[in-house]
Amino acid sequence: MPRHSPSPDLVIIGAGVVGAACAYYAARAGLRVAVVDRGPVAGGTTGAGEGNLLVSDKEAGPELDLALLSARLWRELALELPQEIEYEAKGGLVVAAEAATVKALRGFADGQRAAGVEAVEVGPGELRELEPHLAPDLAGGFHYPQDAQVQPAQAAARLLAAAGLTSPGVEVHLGEEVTELLFGPAGELRGVRTARRDLLAPAVLNAAGTWGGAVAALAGVSLPVLPRRGFVLVTEPLPRVVRHKVYAADYIADVASGSAALQSSAVVEGTPAGPVLIGATRERVGFDRSLSLEALRRLAAQAAALFPVLADVRVLRTYHGFRPYLPDHLPAIGPDPRVPGLFHACGHEGAGIGLAPGTGVLIASTLTGAAPVLDPAPFAPARFAGAEPPG
Incomplete structure (x- = not known):
C-alpha cells in the first residue's frame, strides 16, 4: 500500500518553472505545498526553453497584461535571487526588412504602449548602433527595453529552493509519476497517488505543461493542450x-x-x-x-x-x-468548474517562463481568497468546460 505523507494544502503536479513559481508564491501566502514530478526539476518544456521574458511579441490584451506583471515580478526575483537565475535585462529588438512591415510594427507598438510597454522605434541607420553585426539592408524596427532573459532550468530550481526556505511546509517529490487522482465521496478532488505515496490535499494544481491534457484526463475532464x-x-x-x-x-x-x-x-x-x-x-x-x-x-x-x-x-x-x-493562445489558470479541488496552470505555449511569476501570483490569490492583481477571467479554465479531447 502507498504510504501517506503529511497533508499539504496544495499538491502541484509539475516541477517546471510554472509549477515552481506557483509553489513559491503559494508558500509565501502561507500554504503548505507538495510538488510532484515524474522526472527532474525542469525536465520537460522548461529545460528545453531559452528563458525568454518577453513583452515585445504580445499584442495588447490579457496575455500582455500578465507578461507585464510577470516582468515586474522577475525583476523582483532577480534581486531576491541574485546571480542564481542568470537574469539579464538585455532588451529586445524586432527588425523588419521592408517599410510596410515597419508600418505594421508601428501600429502594433501603439497598442502595446497604451498597455504600459516601452517600445522605441529605431530607424535603419540606428539599428546597427544597437547591433553592429546586423544585416545592413533592414528597413527599421523597434527596441523593447523591458525584454529580458533567465536561465530557465536554474530559475525553476531556485524558485523551488526559495519556496522551501520561505515555508518549512514545502516538499518536493521527483521521479514520481502521478498515476491516479484521489476523490472524496462527493466527487471532490482529494489528492494524488504515485507508486510511492498518496499526497492528500484539498487542492491539486495541474502544472504539467505540455502534458496538462493528460493530467486533466486523470480527473475525467478535457483540456485541449x-x-x-x-x-x-x-x-x-x-x-x-x-x-x-x-x-x-x-x-x-x-x-x-x-x-x-x-x-x-x-x-x-x-x-x-x-x-x-x-x-x-x-x-x-x-x-x-x-x-x-x-x-x-x-x-x-x-x-x-x-x-x-x-x-x-x-x-x-x-x-x-x-x-x-491551447487553441486560443492563452494559458489556463485557475479552478476547473467541473471538478471541485482541481486547478490548472498550463497551456502557456512558448511564454511559460516569462509568464510563470504572474501565474503563480494568480494561483496563490485564488487559493487564499486574496484580491487578484489582475483580472483572471480571460484565463479561466471554464472556457474549455465543453471541450472535446484534442485530436
Whole structure:
C-alpha cells in the first residue's frame, strides 16, 4: 500500500518553472505545498526553453497584461535571487526588412504602449548602433527595453529552493509519476497517488505543461493542450556579437498562428557564456522527437540573413522541446468548474517562463481568497468546460 505523507494544502503536479513559481508564491501566502514530478526539476518544456521574458511579441490584451506583471515580478526575483537565475535585462529588438512591415510594427507598438510597454522605434541607420553585426539592408524596427532573459532550468530550481526556505511546509517529490487522482465521496478532488505515496490535499494544481491534457484526463475532464515542437541551434562560443534578443517581425505572426505546419522565423541572442542561441520553429507533430533537417536548415539560413557574421560559425548542437499549445493562445489558470479541488496552470505555449511569476501570483490569490492583481477571467479554465479531447 502507498504510504501517506503529511497533508499539504496544495499538491502541484509539475516541477517546471510554472509549477515552481506557483509553489513559491503559494508558500509565501502561507500554504503548505507538495510538488510532484515524474522526472527532474525542469525536465520537460522548461529545460528545453531559452528563458525568454518577453513583452515585445504580445499584442495588447490579457496575455500582455500578465507578461507585464510577470516582468515586474522577475525583476523582483532577480534581486531576491541574485546571480542564481542568470537574469539579464538585455532588451529586445524586432527588425523588419521592408517599410510596410515597419508600418505594421508601428501600429502594433501603439497598442502595446497604451498597455504600459516601452517600445522605441529605431530607424535603419540606428539599428546597427544597437547591433553592429546586423544585416545592413533592414528597413527599421523597434527596441523593447523591458525584454529580458533567465536561465530557465536554474530559475525553476531556485524558485523551488526559495519556496522551501520561505515555508518549512514545502516538499518536493521527483521521479514520481502521478498515476491516479484521489476523490472524496462527493466527487471532490482529494489528492494524488504515485507508486510511492498518496499526497492528500484539498487542492491539486495541474502544472504539467505540455502534458496538462493528460493530467486533466486523470480527473475525467478535457483540456485541449497540444504539443507544438520547436528547435534551437547552439553555436560555438563567440565574443558578444549579439547584444539583444533580436528577431524578425514575422516571429510575432508565428506566435499567434494556429497552423500545424512548420513555421520558422529568425530569433537570435547571445548568452553570457558565449554561444549564440538561434530559434525559432513551430509545428504540431504530436510528441515526435525526431530531428527535422528542414527546420534546422531554415533556422541557420534565416539567422545568417539577419546576422551575416554567423554564416561561417559552427553549430555545436541542437535541442528541441514541446510548447503546450491551447487553441486560443492563452494559458489556463485557475479552478476547473467541473471538478471541485482541481486547478490548472498550463497551456502557456512558448511564454511559460516569462509568464510563470504572474501565474503563480494568480494561483496563490485564488487559493487564499486574496484580491487578484489582475483580472483572471480571460484565463479561466471554464472556457474549455465543453471541450472535446484534442485530436
